[in-house]
Amino acid sequence: MRIVDLIEKKREKEELTKDEIHFLLNEYLKGNVPDYQMSAFLMAVYFNDMTKSELFEFTSLMRDSGDVIKFEKINKFLVDKHSTGGVGDKVTVVLAPILAALGFGTAKLSGKGLGHTGGTIDKFEAIEGFRFSNTSDELVKIARKTGIGLMGYSDKIVPLDKKLYSLRDVTATVPSIPLIASSIMSKKLAIQSDVIILDVKVGDGAFMKDINHAKELAKRMIEIGVGAARKVKVVLSNMDEPLGYSIGNANEIIESIETLKGNGAKDVKEVVYTIAALALKAKGEIKELEEGYKKIDEVVNSGLALSKLKEFINESGGNGNLVNDYSILPAAKEKLEIFSKNNGYVAKIKTEEIGKAAMIIGAGRAKKEDKIDHSVGIKIFKKVGDKVEKGEKLAEIYYNDEKNVKNSKEMILDAYVLETKKIKEQKVVLEIIE
Ligand code: URA
Numbered sequence: 001m002r003i004v005d006l007i008e009k010k011r012e013k014e015e016l017t018k019d020e021i022h023f024l025l026n027e028y029l030k031g032n033v034p035d036y037q038m039s040a041f042l043m044a045v046y047f048n049d050m051t052k053s054e055l056f057e058f059t060s061l062m063r064d065s066g067d068v069i070k071f072e073k074i075n076k077f078l079v080d081k082h083s084t085g086g087v088g089d090k091v092t093v094v095l096a097p098i099l100a101a102l103g104f105g106t107a108k109l110s111g112k113g114l115g116h117t118g119g120t121i122d123k124f125e126a127i128e129g130f131r132f133s134n135t136s137d138e139l140v141k142i143a144r145k146t147g148i149g150l151m152g153y154s155d156k157i158v159p160l161d162k163k164l165y166s167l168r169d170v171t172a173t174v175p176s177i178p179l180i181a182s183s184i185m186s187k188k189l190a191i192q193s194d195v196i197i198l199d200v201k202v203g204d205g206a207f208m209k210d211i212n213h214a215k216e217l218a219k220r221m222i223e224i225g226v227g228a229a230r231k232v233k234v235v236l237s238n239m240d241e242p243l244g245y246s247i248g249n250a251n252e253i254i255e256s257i258e259t260l261k262g263n264g265a266k267d268v269k270e271v272v273y274t275i276a277a278l279a280l281k282a283k284g285e286i287k288e289l290e291e292g293y294k295k296i297d298e299v300v301n302s303g304l305a306l307s308k309l310k311e312f313i314n315e316s317g318g319n320g321n322l323v324n325d326y327s328i329l330p331a332a333k334e335k336l337e338i339f340s341k342n343n344g345y346v347a348k349i350k351t352e353e354i355g356k357a358a359m360i361i362g363a364g365r366a367k368k369e370d371k372i373d374h375s376v377g378i379k380i381f382k383k384v385g386d387k388v389e390k391g392e393k394l395a396e397i398y399y400n401d402e403k404n405v406k407n408s409k410e411m412i413l414d415a416y417v418l419e420t421k422k423i424k425e426q427k428v429v430l431e432i433i434e
Helices: 003-011 018-029 035-048 052-063 091-101 120-125 136-146 159-170 177-189 211-227 250-260 266-283 289-301 304-315 351-363 405-415
Strands: 078-083 105-110 148-152 195-202 232-238 246-248 334-339 344-349 377-380 393-399 416-419 429-433
Touching: 003 018, 003 035, 018 052, 018 159, 035 159, 035 177, 052 159, 052 177, 052 211, 078 091, 078 177, 078 266, 091 105, 091 120, 091 148, 091 250, 091 266, 091 289, 091 304, 105 120, 105 136, 120 148, 120 250, 136 148, 136 304, 159 177, 177 195, 177 211, 195 211, 195 266, 211 232, 211 429, 232 266, 246 250, 246 351, 250 266, 250 304, 250 377, 266 289, 266 429, 289 304, 334 405, 351 377, 351 393, 351 405, 377 405, 393 405, 405 416
Parallel strands: 078 105, 078 195, 105 148, 195 232
Antiparallel strands: 232 429, 246 377, 334 393, 344 416, 377 393
């Protein structure tokens, strides 16, 4: 078998066999396929897609390139929730304690933020002393105790994804539905769970800019999951404005805690409640999602969910008292207020722009190696549909270093698109696919 023939086959839109896919990926993993050949193959996939069976084989092999984590002796229904990435996306921080309070276990790999999107690891690492499990033994120990099993990606889990993603990043092949689907699902299949719930973000701040592409991505991921005999549910959620009001790391932890105290933003709550209700339904505890909302309200209102977060922070090396004392979290030294230059209604918030405005003051990374400042961030005061008067506050920037603050301010002002007519409030959960 020759790699060049496999590239040619994909170029000519012919279906590769299981053996051919195995050969390509195994040889690549061993270092026997040069990056220029793999790049050509990825570009052929970008243009010509993969068939259902190609995609399943490709994803299964990616999973098998590393360890598979089993949560032995955890007698809980395990939920693996995954977001395709957004701005202000603090859903995991709120959801995992709620699921724990409802008797579930969360079992998931979390990522770091890159580009305009944030990552759960960075948010928790804003807590002094907090350390993510980096071995599966440690993960299982904490998950057994708290019901929350979050682990950072390691080189041992789906190493092939790391290699392929780096190559995609520099060959303009990231935004390919089959490549995104296999990248995400290989990591989902590498973790034992009872249900996989995918939060596919749609809109300006997301990978998938429109609902049709998002639906296609969801369909391909469900097909892979079903092929592997896994239960997969999808929530398509809006990323045409940041989720909630805070964008950053320490400030998103505070917003998450406030949500667990019942004071959260409507959109954050809606996404979290929908996913938690889907978990209850997958477990067979409820028939309709609405029945779940009452149960979720109970664990929030009783403070049980918040106590689960506190326990998880304590077990992970942080000081859980921060749930009632935000001064334990790092805070930026300076604040810049941004005021509207016009009257109107917020018609649109260019969400990617807001994510980048947070990134350039240090809340995120332009490149994987960049260091971030957990204390800095942005708070927005107006969401889509809100009325704004000239001179009214649109946002605040929290920063330590003057550099880029002016740019960040300009980007935020540019991101707010005002119109004279009132715009309907945005729907957050756009669709649920079960
Ligand atoms: N998230 C991933 O894990 N992989 C992709 O390719 C895109 C988003």
